[in-house]
Amino acid sequence: MSGRSLSGRLMRRVLAVVGAGWLLSLAVGLGVIAHEMNELLDRGLRTQTELILALVEADRPVPPLSAGLRLRVLRADMPTPSAPWPGIGPGAHLETSAWHVMRRDSADGRVAVELGQSTGWRREELMESARAFLLLMAAVLVSAVLAVRQGTRAALRPARDFAAQMARRDAGDLSPVPAADLPAELAPIPRALNGYLGRIEALLAAERRFAADAAHELRSPIASAAAQAQLIAEAKAGPEAATRLLRAIERLGRIVERLLQLARAEAPTGLDSDRADLIAILDLLIRDRPGATIRFDDGDHDRLDLALAPDSLAILLANLIDNARDHGTGPVEIVLRPGPVLVIANPTDGPAELLGDRFARRPGSDGTGLGLSIVRALADQHGIGLSHEAGPGRMTIRLDLAALVPTLATGPDPAPG
Template identity: 35%
Template sequence: MSARSLRRDLAIGLGAGLTVLWILAMLGATLILREELGEVYDSLMEETADRLLPFMGAEDIADLPPRAEVLLTWALHDAEGMRFSDDADPADFAPDPPEGFSTARDQRHFVRRSGGRVLDIASPLQERREALREVMTALILPALALLPLCLWGIVWFTNRRLRPVADLSTEVAGRSPGDLQALTTPALPAELLPVRDEMNRLMADLSEALAAERAFSANAAHELRTPIAATLAHVQLLRDAADGPLRDRADKAEGELKRVTRLAEKLLQLARAEHAGFVSGPVDVAPILQLVARDFGMSPEIPAAPVVLRIDPDAFAILARNLIENAVHHGRNAEIRLQADGTLVVANDGPVVPPGALAHLTRRFERAGARNAGSGLGLAIVAAVAGNAGFDLTLRSPRQGSVQGFEAIVGPKGGQGAGTLRR
């Protein structure tokens, strides 16, 4: 289930709320206007009756206005019978209407009695409905024209006020896994400040925990070097003085001690790789790669022009050594290639690493099933150096263009290994 958008929910909620309130306001305005128009028309009918009734005693009422401007008609009940105004429909008037206001046959009536005469003023309700419709049209049409502008304003205002949320999200998403510095997103609203402060507190705690772990690993590895070296020297002396089975055991002990020495060195490299930043001034890494590869008796494929990267030279040497060592120990026909854009490709023709194991090779002490080969820290060191140097690391198995082997690609973002850490 995908996450709901707060921006969308706010825009839709506020827009729907505004629309509903607008509709209710129009309905309320319609009811009020209908009542007010009814009162105005009734008042006009009453006033018309009061003004016409004194003239109704004349012998000749032909000069009386046959019809008012507001479509009023009348009927007069007296001793001579019933007389009607021009255009009056006799069917609209009752022979004995009740005094006051009443409604019949879609007509509004007002009856006034005086001196034996009864004046019945009639006004068509259709006229009132038309007047109400015209007034409401004059109100609704401008409101309808402004409603989209109001909805757009809600969307714009919502996006503007939620921009700090996007800025905070962008700052968090732009952090590398090892960057635990405090967040500094400016202009955050009061509601988001506790979120940022709690995230900063959490990252500070994580930074302290990671620093303690790295310090422990580095100190432990450093402290182990001297006693391991001393023990190795004693074992070598014992081996030289021993014969037969004892010498064989001394050889095995010497091998294990050398393995422990290499493990201590790897732990020191890992502690440094996870703790230090390796971005530095431009440096030509081609001679460094040649020097490291020479230790393994290999000749890398290097461009003729200098390959300049912004990385600490020691860090690049650590990265290259661990990649080459991994390729040599876990396969055959190792190849090293440095591209002009600074991408380093190290591959071999070893067995294919299963996808499940490939996804975990940058974990500490992960050997992809080869429990007796290597320390399981080489690719973890490579991943740490690449991350702190701002490089990308890609692991493939089988290697590109083959059905077997393993390939590691590391280089600046945007090169062949562009993207986040991939496997």
């Protein structure tokens, strides 16, 4: 089910803001028009009153009044004519609910002119001006709506092009997605997608390597086991055939175990949320190897938690310890130093050499040649610093575990009591 249109939501929000601004502008505009029209009409009313007073003083006829106006002329020697507004003082300006009245008096006070303008007429004039202003603002609103619509479509066109490009993409194409034309607000989408595609590519590559490694390394042990089994089945083998078959099966088991460890180590994963106690895991690994001479100096640590899954840490350490036992000639020394840095060292027979290639083994070795590849893969994946020092008759490997020390949130120091 598809969600609501992004362009539709964007248009609605923009138009809501534009509409609110339009209504506010309309209200302010109408208020300004009403105020300015009243001032303009008051000035016109004042001017007309003064002109009519001049005509009356000169005994000249007053021209017909325009719509909405009413005149009252007051003479000192004549009765006061009636008018629809109350009497006002000399030079005054009166505003009632029905009339706006302006009065002007002659210099000798014998003649006064009161000119009234109907409030209803003013209201009609204001409504005509408001209608014209409303039509203008409506045209502005329609133009704004069209501009927002076109602008939104133009702004989201790169997103539609990106979606069309992804739809045309082949299912097996895991190459990075270009995002040069996308707006900055949408750029995180292809970045996250490229990260996801990269993880999928790494997983597929790990699967391909696993299949190739399995085919490469299991061929000989399987052939040997099959040959011994055939001899036993045909009753052509001596008692040693069963022993050779058992050894071949055991070697197959070790190879499969190492291949699975390597596949897991090379598979990209998220950050570990588990915690592993380095001291406890090393103690357990040492106890599981009762025939080996392993000396462990824990640096007076009772516990050291690392941000790593316990089984991943156990696989890494077990491969280093077993590699030292298989290729060394003396006791394995493990020392935990500040940092924390874990040092694993032991003597070797002749010049020390670190073989890091897959399936690389010294002549006569019964190992799989995968131990250090597993260690390197786990170290790279979890940010563990891995270094070694090969000296005459001794090999030393250092693990910098500082990146795995959990960061504890600390607050301000408490105030002294």
